[in-house]
Amino acid sequence: MITAGIDVGAKTIKLVLLEDGRNLAQRIAPAGFDTGSALDQLWAEVLAAAGGIRRDGIACVVATGAGRKEVAGADDLVTEVGAAAKGACFLFPTARTVIDVGAEEGRAVRCGDHGKVEDFAVNEKCAAGAGTFTEAMARALEVGVEELGRMSLRASKTVPMNAQCTVFAESEVVSLLHAKTPKEDISRAVHDAIASRITSMVRKVGFQKDVTLVGGMARNPGFIDSMQRALETEVLVPAEPEFVGALGAALIAAERVNERA
Amino acid sequence: MAATGKYPTRPLKCWNKAKELRQAYYEEYRTARERGALRWAGGAWSFGAVPAGLGRDVYSLTSEPYAASIAWDRKFSQECMEATEKKGYARDLCSYMRNYWGSLILDRYAFGGPFPKPDFIWQDHICCSHSKWYQVVTDMEPEIPFFSVDVSVGPHRELDANRLDYVVGQLHDGIEWLEKVTGRTYDDALLVEAIENECRSTSLWAEVCALNKAVPAPLDEKSMYSLYVFGTLMKHDPRVVELYRELRDEMKERVADGIAAVANERCRVMSDTQPPWAFLDVFRYLEEFGCVSVGSLYTFALIGMWEVKEDGTWGPRTTPIEKGIALTSRDQALRVLAEWNLSKPEWQHFYSPHLKSEMMIRIAREWKVDGVMLHYNRGCEGLTIGIAENRLALIEAGLPVMTFEGNMGDEREFDRGRTQARIDTFMETLGLRRIAV
Numbered sequence: 001m002i003t004a005g006i007d008v009g010a011k012t013i014k015l016v017l018l019e020d021g022r023n024l025a026q027r028i029a030p031a032g033f034d035t036g037s038a039l040d041q042l043w044a045e046v047l048a049a050a051g052g053i054r055r056d057g058i059a060c061v062v063a064t065g066a067g068r069k070e071v072a073g074a075d076d077l078v079t080e081v082g083a084a085a086k087g088a089c090f091l092f093p094t095a096r097t098v099i100d101v102g103a104e105e106g107r108a109v110r111c112g113d114h115g116k117v118e119d120f121a122v123n124e125k126c127a128a129g130a131g132t133f134t135e136a137m138a139r140a141l142e143v144g145v146e147e148l149g150r151m152s153l154r155a156s157k158t159v160p161m162n163a164q165c166t167v168f169a170e171s172e173v174v175s176l177l178h179a180k181t182p183k184e185d186i187s188r189a190v191h192d193a194i195a196s197r198i199t200s201m202v203r204k205v206g207f208q209k210d211v212t213l214v215g216g217m218a219r220n221p222g223f224i225d226s227m228q229r230a231l232e233t234e235v236l237v238p239a240e241p242e243f244v245g246a247l248g249a250a251l252i253a254a255e256r257v258n259e260r261a
Numbered sequence: 262m263a264a265t266g267k268y269p270t271r272p273l274k275c276w277n278k279a280k281e282l283r284q285a286y287y288e289e290y291r292t293a294r295e296r297g298a299l300r301w302a303g304g305a306w307s308f309g310a311v312p313a314g315l316g317r318d319v320y321s322l323t324s325e326p327y328a329a330s331i332a333w334d335r336k337f338s339q340e341c342m343e344a345t346e347k348k349g350y351a352r353d354l355c356s357y358m359r360n361y362w363g364s365l366i367l368d369r370y371a372f373g374g375p376f377p378k379p380d381f382i383w384q385d386h387i388c389c390s391h392s393k394w395y396q397v398v399t400d401m402e403p404e405i406p407f408f409s410v411d412v413s414v415g416p417h418r419e420l421d422a423n424r425l426d427y428v429v430g431q432l433h434d435g436i437e438w439l440e441k442v443t444g445r446t447y448d449d450a451l452l453v454e455a456i457e458n459e460c461r462s463t464s465l466w467a468e469v470c471a472l473n474k475a476v477p478a479p480l481d482e483k484s485m486y487s488l489y490v491f492g493t494l495m496k497h498d499p500r501v502v503e504l505y506r507e508l509r510d511e512m513k514e515r516v517a518d519g520i521a522a523v524a525n526e527r528c529r530v531m532s533d534t535q536p537p538w539a540f541l542d543v544f545r546y547l548e549e550f551g552c553v554s555v556g557s558l559y560t561f562a563l564i565g566m567w568e569v570k571e572d573g574t575w576g577p578r579t580t581p582i583e584k585g586i587a588l589t590s591r592d593q594a595l596r597v598l599a600e601w602n603l604s605k606p607e608w609q610h611f612y613s614p615h616l617k618s619e620m621m622i623r624i625a626r627e628w629k630v631d632g633v634m635l636h637y638n639r640g641c642e643g644l645t646i647g648i649a650e651n652r653l654a655l656i657e658a659g660l661p662v663m664t665f666e667g668n669m670g671d672e673r674e675f676d677r678g679r680t681q682a683r684i685d686t687f688m689e690t691l692g693l694r695r696i697a698v
Binding site for chain 2: 080
């Protein structure tokens with residue numbers, strides 16, 4: 001049985017094709033302004049990569065993400081929280097806390113067996129605890145996002161950053177630059193600030209080991225380091241963390257087919 | 262009768278009567294002066310039975326429900342907020358208070374015409390805003406006399422004679438003050454009548470809510486908001502007693518006939534504190550999942566009076582009349598009134614969030630709820646303080662809890678899309694998918 005999961009996020013769309021739990025193909029593309037066209041392109045690439053499978057040979061398609069309602073032809077929808085938990089616990093069955101940080105939202109999820117969501121917290125009305133924040137800070141520091149993460153690991157001291165929003169944080173970064181604070185230390189401060197916000201959400205839902213970090217921000221080694229220091233524990237990071245939501249949606253699609261049978 | 266869902270449903274028979282009574286309340290207040298009648302302003306929690314002793318032609322405008330009515334009208338509310346902020350008042354103050362002040366500053370009544378100024382203010386200081394609310398009003402309108410009763414005597418379970426005396430003494434002073442500022446002679450018989458009506462109406466409302474323990478729930482919380490309001494407008498008025506008696510009888514009928522508020526009920530939740538009044542459609546959104554909000558400590562017990570019955574469950578408090586107590590003197594009547602009000606469940610948690618948690622867990626169990634939606638209401642310190650403690654206690658009691666941020670009276674602090682997204686996730690955690698409605 002082949003199923004598909006589509007994650008329409010704030011910045012990117014991810015599509016994962018599964019056959020009985022085995023990953024057949026996956027692709028990512030910028031969401032842009034035309035979700036439909038971006039998805040058509042993704043479908044073509046994924047189906048080709050899976051060896052020419054036909055779209056009508058897919059038993060069930062489940063969409064997730066902020067733009068999930070825009071997915072034409074989806075058989076069902078699932079929330080970002082539900083999809084992330086399902087995907088993360090599939091990859092790491094011992095995970096009980098899933099942290100999902102994407103472009104615009106950070107989420108903390110406490111899970112039971114098989115990724116069943118027991119409690120969740122989502123950041124409120126602000127991107128200061130998510131990936132867009134790091135992009136803004138990278139611009140302020142005039143470095144690439146990838147470099148921002150690596151720089152953070154070379155920091156020699158911890159600098160507190162107090163601002164709670166992207167706009168004020170940018171002013172704070174500029175002030176730190178004027179004070180001749182090394183960019184490495186500022187980079188760590190940025191990641192520590194995000195980690196601090198995410199950690200308070202994790203504590204709100206109840207921190208239980210193992211902890212897994214998914215979403216695009218889990219690509220950032222500086223952020224992973226900050227999260228591990230904030231939680232005082234190792235976090236499990238999948239090889240391709242940005243696909244975990246789509247993976248979860250594809251797994252849920254398989255469950256839907258089994259329910260129908 | 263519609264029977265498209267799992268259960269039969271039908272509209273409430275007394276709905277139109279309730280709507281007419283609410284309209285009459287605001288209209289009677291507006292036109293009182295034309296008839297030589299008296300108008301007073303004060304909180305929904307104030308001892309409204311006391312001014313009733315001034316005559317049968319005394320009308321009130323209670324500030325919180327009035328401000329909630331403004332909040333429902335988002336355009337007017339925005340204008341009120343801006344007018345208040347322009348005067349220099351901070352945006353994080355009670356949003357009811359700011360809507361009310363805005364209406365006064367703009368000299369516009371939410372029900373048409375200029376703002377009808379009261380002849381006097383009869384308030385009680387239940388939270389840090391309540392007396393300040395009218396202190397500001399008298400700063401703007403210094404000719405309006407203002408009396409406020411301090412009720413900070415601790416939770417009801419600790420009430421003793423001295424504490425009761427403290428409140429009753431102020432009510433005696435208040436009656437002298439009312440005579441002085443209105444020039445009227447006080448009538449104790451009218452006071453007794455008003456107290457008896459208040460006890461009846463607030464006990465009847467509790468009985469209505471207790472009937473919602475039934476599955477399916479005969480009443481949904483969104484509808485409850487339109488009905489409980491009479492207890493915040495004029496709980497001492499015989500028309501409210503009559504309406505609640507009719508509603509209670511109708512609820513009994515609905516329970517007996519298995520009539521549901523939500524035809525596809527398959528999940529029950531409860532909420533907490535005032536909702537974001539401009540966005541009550543959130544409750545209709547729940548119904549898309551077959552979920553009904555059956556009430557809350559707020560809707561049950563802001564005006565409802567409760568007691569623990571012999572079987573250990575919550576039920577309507579037995580009124581003094583039902584106990585055969587005759588009110589024979591002003592002092593005795595005031596003591597009954599003060600004690601009755603101080604037993605209000607919603608009043609208790611001003612002293613400790615643990616008292617509120619106990620009551621919430623009781624409601625969750627007795628009303629058979631599957632989950633709790635907590636409104637982190639930035640508009641009301643009084644009812645929201647300690648809500649994070651309540652959340653922890655509910656989780657510890659085994660209840661799934663969802664929180665959402667918002668504001669009862671300031672729509673700028675509520676995000677419908679985000680809240681619906683959160684509801685989607687919460688419903689999913691409860692194992693519910695959207696169903697066709």
